[in-house]
Amino acid sequence: MNKNNDWKIIYEDYIPEHEPLREALFTLGNGYIATRAAAEESKAENDHYPGTYLAGGYNRAKSEVSGRIVENEDLVNWPNWLSLTFKHDGGSWFLLDDVEVLHYRHELDLYKGIMKRTIKFREEDGRETSLIARRFVNMKNPHFAGIQWEITPENWSGKIQIRSALDGTVTNSGVPRYRDLTSVHLQPLEIGSFNEESIYLRVQANQSKLRMVQAARTRAFRDGEELPVNRRFFKKVGYVAHLFDLDCDENESVKIEKIVAIYSSKDRAITEPVLEAKNSLYDAGSFDELAEAHAHAWSELWYRCDIDLKDGNNTQLILRLHIFHILQTASQNTIGLDVGIPARGWHGEAYRGHIFWDELFVFPFLNFQLPELARSLLMYRYHRLPAAKRAARLAGFRGAMFPWQSGSNGREESQVVHLNPKSGKWDPDNTYLQRHVGIAIAYNIYQYYEATRDIEFLMAYGAEMMLEIARFWSSLSFFNKDRGRYEIHNVVGPDEFHTEYPDSDQPGLNNNAYTNVMAVWVLRTALDFVELLSDTRKKELFTDLKIDEDEITRWDEISRNMFVPFMDNGIISQFEGYENLEDLDFEKYRGKYGDIQRLDRILKAEGDSPNRYKVSKQADVLMLFFLLSSDEIENLFNRLGYTFDRSIIPDTVNYYIQRSSHGSTLSRLVYSWVFSRSDREESYQVFKESLISDFEDIQGGTTAEGIHLGAMAGTVDMVQRCYTGLEIRGGILWLNPRLPKEMKGFNMRIRYRGHWIWLHFTQHKVEVSFESGHSPQIEIGVIDKVYELGQGDCKKFLL
Numbered sequence: 001m002n003k004n005n006d007w008k009i010i011y012e013d014y015i016p017e018h019e020p021l022r023e024a025l026f027t028l029g030n031g032y033i034a035t036r037a038a039a040e041e042s043k044a045e046n047d048h049y050p051g052t053y054l055a056g057g058y059n060r061a062k063s064e065v066s067g068r069i070v071e072n073e074d075l076v077n078w079p080n081w082l083s084l085t086f087k088h089d090g091g092s093w094f095l096l097d098d099v100e101v102l103h104y105r106h107e108l109d110l111y112k113g114i115m116k117r118t119i120k121f122r123e124e125d126g127r128e129t130s131l132i133a134r135r136f137v138n139m140k141n142p143h144f145a146g147i148q149w150e151i152t153p154e155n156w157s158g159k160i161q162i163r164s165a166l167d168g169t170v171t172n173s174g175v176p177r178y179r180d181l182t183s184v185h186l187q188p189l190e191i192g193s194f195n196e197e198s199i200y201l202r203v204q205a206n207q208s209k210l211r212m213v214q215a216a217r218t219r220a221f222r223d224g225e226e227l228p229v230n231r232r233f234f235k236k237v238g239y240v241a242h243l244f245d246l247d248c249d250e251n252e253s254v255k256i257e258k259i260v261a262i263y264s265s266k267d268r269a270i271t272e273p274v275l276e277a278k279n280s281l282y283d284a285g286s287f288d289e290l291a292e293a294h295a296h297a298w299s300e301l302w303y304r305c306d307i308d309l310k311d312g313n314n315t316q317l318i319l320r321l322h323i324f325h326i327l328q329t330a331s332q333n334t335i336g337l338d339v340g341i342p343a344r345g346w347h348g349e350a351y352r353g354h355i356f357w358d359e360l361f362v363f364p365f366l367n368f369q370l371p372e373l374a375r376s377l378l379m380y381r382y383h384r385l386p387a388a389k390r391a392a393r394l395a396g397f398r399g400a401m402f403p404w405q406s407g408s409n410g411r412e413e414s415q416v417v418h419l420n421p422k423s424g425k426w427d428p429d430n431t432y433l434q435r436h437v438g439i440a441i442a443y444n445i446y447q448y449y450e451a452t453r454d455i456e457f458l459m460a461y462g463a464e465m466m467l468e469i470a471r472f473w474s475s476l477s478f479f480n481k482d483r484g485r486y487e488i489h490n491v492v493g494p495d496e497f498h499t500e501y502p503d504s505d506q507p508g509l510n511n512n513a514y515t516n517v518m519a520v521w522v523l524r525t526a527l528d529f530v531e532l533l534s535d536t537r538k539k540e541l542f543t544d545l546k547i548d549e550d551e552i553t554r555w556d557e558i559s560r561n562m563f564v565p566f567m568d569n570g571i572i573s574q575f576e577g578y579e580n581l582e583d584l585d586f587e588k589y590r591g592k593y594g595d596i597q598r599l600d601r602i603l604k605a606e607g608d609s610p611n612r613y614k615v616s617k618q619a620d621v622l623m624l625f626f627l628l629s630s631d632e633i634e635n636l637f638n639r640l641g642y643t644f645d646r647s648i649i650p651d652t653v654n655y656y657i658q659r660s661s662h663g664s665t666l667s668r669l670v671y672s673w674v675f676s677r678s679d680r681e682e683s684y685q686v687f688k689e690s691l692i693s694d695f696e697d698i699q700g701g702t703t704a705e706g707i708h709l710g711a712m713a714g715t716v717d718m719v720q721r722c723y724t725g726l727e728i729r730g731g732i733l734w735l736n737p738r739l740p741k742e743m744k745g746f747n748m749r750i751r752y753r754g755h756w757i758w759l760h761f762t763q764h765k766v767e768v769s770f771e772s773g774h775s776p777q778i779e780i781g782v783i784d785k786v787y788e789l790g791q792g793d794c795k796k797f798l799l
């Protein structure tokens with residue numbers, strides 16, 4: 001593996017206005033904590049925002065919006081542990097924005113998980129200095145993070161003062177749209193020092209009472225020898241620092257090492273965070289030692305999770321960046337933490353760190369690479385099953401109604417009003433009606449089970465969630481006598497541009513095709529799960545959940561008689577009445593506004609509404625083709641008594657793609673997937689657009705507020721499952737590769753039902769190597785033939 005070329009992202013210029021994007025893209029995390037790539041010397045001002053987020057570290061706060069009180073739950077921005085800077089005797093503290101930058105290189109080594117800045121700068125008085133800053137957020141021991149600064153005076157000698165701080169005076173102010181909302185979440189509790197070389201800060205989130213302790217040990221070295229320094233302790237409310245002087249000589253480097261230990265009151269196996277931080281720092285090795293263990297942990301992750309494209313271009317690099325961010329959001333350190341997969345990573349404050357349906361796009365990767373982690377993430381939902389049942393009950397339904405946006409305790413966290421930056425007005429937000437989030441959870445449970453055959457999980461937790469979700473869909477469905485079919489009303493589909501009918505004063509739409517068909521899928525899968533349960537477990541669950549044969553019969557009945565809306569042209573209608581909406585003149589809007597991805601905001605700012613038009617933010621009907629194979633769709637439609645003509649698929653795709661503004665990064669991904677079999681060139685084109693959506697921030701500013709994890713993971717999945725035709729069908733792992741012509745080939749490993757399988761694809765060949773496993777044989781299907789593979793077998797298939 002060449003670890004130098006396809007593993008490093010390098011920027012060779014310092015452009016202050018690009019910093020917000022780079023801070024998000026170079027965020028370092030370990031599945032427990034994440035910190036944006038803000039420069040150590042910077043603070044939250046101008047183009048800098050040094051945010052630190054704890055996985056699942058939420059807090060609620062009330063704000064007044066347009067005369068009403070709203071309560072939001074936010075992912076808290078915890079104290080800034082990065083804070084490190086220097087100054088000359090009598091000078092001011094170093095800030096990159098205040099000096100002349102002579103050389104700049106900012107790089108992220110994805111293989112080792114190390115960020116590095118190499119800078120040469122000149123100060124007003126002519127002093128030139130080189131600075132090499134390295135940083136990690138430890139993947140091996142998630143409680144450690146470290147910074148190393150190497151300062152070299154190029155043309156001066158003299159005394160400098162170092163300041164190494166923990167700054168708890170930070171607020172949540174990373175998203176301009178939220179700035180009118182309450183942003184203070186932290187309450188300082190305690191400041192202190194453990195010994196001569198370490199300081200600590202203890203804070204508490206003011207509502208959730210979640211506590212965090214950060215402790216920092218700062219040392220100085222010359223030629224590998226530790227320098228004796230005289231540290232001065234400085235504190236003010238919520239802020240603590242160590243300051244010390246160093247004598248510098250021209251051309252002689254000094255190194256500063258800041259090792260930080262971070263603990264929270266939610267941690268496992270602790271007595272109390274301050275004591276744990278103290279003990280950890282006491283034992284902590286040097287920056288290099290910790291960095292080595294950290295890089296080793298990363299190399300193990302890469303061994304499992306890399307997709308080695310062997311073509312050394314940007315696709316390889318960005319794909320690795322996407323895998324890197326998935327693993328920084330959730331890794332082995334996340335297992336058992338009671339957290340879910342946030343839509344924007346733990347990388348910024350957009351969407352407040354909430355958990356949406358986006359995990360649907362992340363699970364396929366985790367199921368095949370880190371199934372033990374996928375299981376833990378499903379448990380996040382299981383622990384919130386009581387909250388989902390309560391929500392259903394309060395809304396007058398049965399079963400489990402999972403929230404569209406989920407945070408700490410499973411309450412619905414969606415906003416009721418949302419600021420439209422185009423108009424400056426707070427618009428009502430009815431996207432919470434996306435009940436289809438429960439479908440995503442059910443689908444993830446099913447996919448996890450298929451990839452792992454983890455029957456213990458299914459029996460203990462998975463089946464219960466599936467049954468409660470099925471029960472919810474059953475309770476939402478009602479029989480329309482005139483039509484002789486079941487219907488589902490008052491929901492919103494994945495396309496968030498449509499939340500109600502034009503001229504209606506009630507939110508919600510009727511018979512969203514994606515929701516109706518997938519509700520049928522859930523009901524049918526729940527019935528299959530019942531068959532999988534042992535008699536004892538079935539009895540237990542049926543008794544506990546009070547499920548009787550009548551209810552099972554109703555599920556079966558709905559799953560055979562659900563209504564699906566079609567338009568006159570035979571294309572599945574996004575929802576009932578969609579065909580009556582007006583067509584929008586896309587060209588007119590493009591001409592007027594240029595970027596029309598967020599047509600909803602544009603139309604609303606004009607006093608109009610996207611609800612009136614056939615325009616979509618993202619794939620809705622097409623999600624069906626994304627999640628289900630055409631065989632599965634045909635089966636479901638046959639079950640419903642509809643004829644499904646496969647030849648309508650390309651027309652359906654074209655119909656909706658022409659009407660999409662791609663206002664969500666999830667949109668292109670789905671289009672790229674559904675094109676993959678019919679038009680590989682188009683698919684690859686759209687895949688490439690999807691690939692750069694965060695890297696080049698094609699939405700114009702949203703990435704800076706947090707990466708789009710669903711889109712990132714989705715591009716990885718395009719390679720892992722879509723272009724390889726990897727699917728589990730009938731208990732067999734099928735491969736049916738059709739690589740885009742631009743892809744010469746690639747290698748990857750997958751974990752499948754306890755086996756590690758190494759796969760190598762080229763345009764004309766697939767190689768399957770059965771590396772190790774726990775059961776004697778597995779069945780692998782290649783195109784249309786099934787083969788048995790056992791330990792040590794390696795087979796090549798020509799395509």
Ligand code: BGC
Nearest residue numbers: 343356357358494496664666
């Ligand atoms: C999309 C949703 C998505 C959410 C969080 C929205 O813009 O429309 O589908 O779940 O972002 O990523």
